[in-house]
Amino acid sequence: MSKMKAAVCYEAGKPLVIEEVEIDPPKKGEVKVKLAATAICHSDIHVFKGEIPWQIPCIGGHESAGYVAEVGEGVTGFREGDPVVVSLLVSCGRCRYCLTGYTHMCSATWPMDTESRVRNRKGQSLAPCFKTGTFAEYTVVDQSQLVKAPKDMPLDRAALLSCGVITGFGAVVNRAKVPPMSSCVIIGAGGVGLNAVQGAAISGAYPVIVVDILDEKLRKAKEFGATHTVNASKEDAVEAVKKLTGGIGADYAFVTVGSVNAIQQALMLTGPRGTTVIVGLPRFGDMLTIPPFIFIKDERTLTGSYMGTTQLHTEIPKLIELYQAGILKLDELITNRYPLEKINEAIAEVEKGKVLRNVIMFT
Numbered sequence: 001m002s003k004m005k006a007a008v009c010y011e012a013g014k015p016l017v018i019e020e021v022e023i024d025p026p027k028k029g030e031v032k033v034k035l036a037a038t039a040i041c042h043s044d045i046h047v048f049k050g051e052i053p054w055q056i057p058c059i060g061g062h063e064s065a066g067y068v069a070e071v072g073e074g075v076t077g078f079r080e081g082d083p084v085v086v087s088l089l090v091s092c093g094r095c096r097y098c099l100t101g102y103t104h105m106c107s108a109t110w111p112m113d114t115e116s117r118v119r120n121r122k123g124q125s126l127a128p129c130f131k132t133g134t135f136a137e138y139t140v141v142d143q144s145q146l147v148k149a150p151k152d153m154p155l156d157r158a159a160l161l162s163c164g165v166i167t168g169f170g171a172v173v174n175r176a177k178v179p180p181m182s183s184c185v186i187i188g189a190g191g192v193g194l195n196a197v198q199g200a201a202i203s204g205a206y207p208v209i210v211v212d213i214l215d216e217k218l219r220k221a222k223e224f225g226a227t228h229t230v231n232a233s234k235e236d237a238v239e240a241v242k243k244l245t246g247g248i249g250a251d252y253a254f255v256t257v258g259s260v261n262a263i264q265q266a267l268m269l270t271g272p273r274g275t276t277v278i279v280g281l282p283r284f285g286d287m288l289t290i291p292p293f294i295f296i297k298d299e300r301t302l303t304g305s306y307m308g309t310t311q312l313h314t315e316i317p318k319l320i321e322l323y324q325a326g327i328l329k330l331d332e333l334i335t336n337r338y339p340l341e342k343i344n345e346a347i348a349e350v351e352k353g354k355v356l357r358n359v360i361m362f363t
Contacts, residue, residue: 001025002023003023004023004136004138005137006021006059006133006137007060009048009058009060010056010057012048012056016048018340018341019121021121022118024117024140025072026070026071027073027111027140029074029142030071030117031068031070031078031084032069032070033066033138033140034138034363035138035362036065036066036155036363037064037159037360037363038064038134038362039160039164039191039360040358041163041191042281043130043281044061045347051284052284053284054129059126059136061129061133061135062088062130062163063160063162064086064132065084065156066362067081067083067084068084078148085147085148085149085158085316086159087163087316088130088131088163089103089144089310090141090145091312095108105306118133118140135340135360137362153323156337160191160334164191165195166195167305167310168192168193168198169328170309171196171254171305171309172199172200172252173203175304175305175308175309176254182206183251184209185253185270186253186254186256187211187212187254188211188262189220189226190217192279193221194329196254198329202322208225209241209244210228210229210230211230211237212229214353215231218230224329252270253266253267255278256280258281258283262280263288264288264290267290267294267302270300271298273299274298274301275302276303278304333356333357334356334357335355335356336359340360343360
């Protein structure tokens with residue numbers, strides 16, 4: 001048992017509490033990681049606001065990287081000091097989904113589904129959000145949640161790969177498998193949306209159209225590979241997209257904001273046989289109302305993408321190579337860096353919608 005600082009959510013809608021807590025050593029198959037950087041993702045904010053059900057009190061944070069501090073029994077692939085990317089994706093390697101190449105959908109049950117390795121001073125268990133709980137100086141995770149990073153890889157950039165990058169990039173490359181010269185429209189130019197733009201651009205899509213309501217974000221989208229932009233607060237997005245796609249509509253639409261209205265709009269941005277992919281998380285309980293006729297007559301498709309349909313241990317290394325080759329942009333995704341003590345300030349900035357990724361730095 002050792003002590004560390006953590007940002008704890010004790011009540012939905014209230015600021016996180018920075019306090020000293022206790023963390024246990026890793027158990028069989030687990031690894032203790034000393035965090036270097038954790039980015040703030042909207043999924044964590046949904047938990048803190050009570051929009052995603054979770055056990056409280058809890059420790060959020062899941063888009064992270066750090067160094068191996070200690071390994072549990074049976075762990076052979078990692079040793080103390082290894083730089084690692086920490087993901088919420090966990091895989092057993094034995095269930096139907098793991099055996100058929102869909103490790104991101106592993107159906108096994110895990111200790112961290114019901115247990116925690118962290119307690120506060122009162123002995124109260126602190127649940128790790130998304131099996132990670134990385135708004136803390138250390139975390140304990142299953143070994144399958146880790147991917148080694150090169151020693152020269154900046155860990156604040158590496159942290160982005162564990163969620164925001166793979167979610168947006170993978171939705172395009174893995175889930176939709178966008179062919180070259182296909183037309184794509186991305187709704188939302190936030191951290192996930194810009195990575196969908198990168199995925200489309202690297203796939204050879206054209207045009208790559210980004211829809212948002214902030215000109216500043218639309219300008220940023222051009223830097224990430226967008227060929228055209230539409231400010232939906234100033235013009236009709238459906239008409240604008242149709243004009244840019246020969247009057248038909250896009251082949252693919254990706255909804256990277258958590259809005260059912262955006263999902264319904266995206267369906268209208270695609271043409272016949274178009275595919276719409278839901279990427280952002282709406283609030284639990286939100287419902288869609290869609291006329292089924294559009295799926296029959298026009299053969300449209302509506303689907304989702306969980307964590308970019310990512311094969312963690314093969315794709316993270318490839319994305320690192322793309323970054324090191326100057327093809328994948330990561331530096332440009334980070335807006336600000338904060339110490340753990342200022343996490344509430346960092347979260348407030350994210351909620352305003354004007355930053356891409358704020359990162360909590362531990363070292």
